Amino acid sequence: VSPGWTVVLLVGVATIAMKGAGPVLFGGRELPSRLTNVMTLLAPAVLTALIVTAALGGDRRFEFDARLVGVAVAGVALWRKAPILIVLVAAAGATALVRAVA
């Protein structure tokens, strides 16, 4: 089994279990509020780490390249409230342009 399929399988099982846990097991009961607080903060923390690693991360080193231009353009597009697909096309387009010129 390839790494891609292994990831598909394991992430699928984990997600189905996490999405289903509340509706199946806990019908109506509440989690302690401190636990809910911690879990809702996972998304912002992990997403920022993903931005950083996808923008500058190499294999145990930083890689500064044309991706950074794309991220900056995406930032501007988001600030101008552009739809997500436009943000992605702008980021990829700007990066491709810098690479073509360089």
Next chain:
Amino acid sequence: VSRPVDRSSVARAVAPLAIAVGGFGVSFGLLARTAGMGPLAPIVMSATTFAGSAQFAAVSILSAGGGVASAVVAAALLNARYVPIGLSVAPSLEGHAFTRLVHGQLVVDESWAVASTGDGRYDRRLLLTTGLVLYVAWIAGTTIGAVGARFLGDPKKLGLDAAFPALFLALVVPQLRNRRAVAAAALGGVIAIALIPVSPPGVPIIGASAACLIGLKK
């Protein structure tokens, strides 16, 4: 008590979301192919996982040369929010345990937000209708992206590797609802930067998840 919902107001709320989710699915299909997945694996992933950010995270880590374990753990951490989200909708989901399990899969950030009645309750019909429409849009988009990717050229030349950080940026913005979320995001970024030079790809993301512990503070 759920507010009455008529068909046209549901359609007005769901249509723009379905277009956005479909477009998002196209980008997932494309990027999964650039990470070396075949055409089928991304489609199966969208059908079984149905959680965009986690799917992008797993694929992004794989394409950066991170291992299977890092990709799975990072995706699971991102989806951990569906445990409290699932608990919040549990009172609105009725029927057999298996029915509730299936209905629980249709809960995504967008359907959850649309179905909220504002008093801590959720409109069951709106939750399931929106979830189902978005599910179909997500799989259809992924299929278009995954199958269409072969007609594109070199992903790096097209700048597609920059689409990953751009996407995560787009996803984190709506998460920054309060000071605590901003602090968790900033701390997560700092931890990731500190770990990049000293650990293999994937590990900095898992390490950064520890930033959520500031939620323990009163």
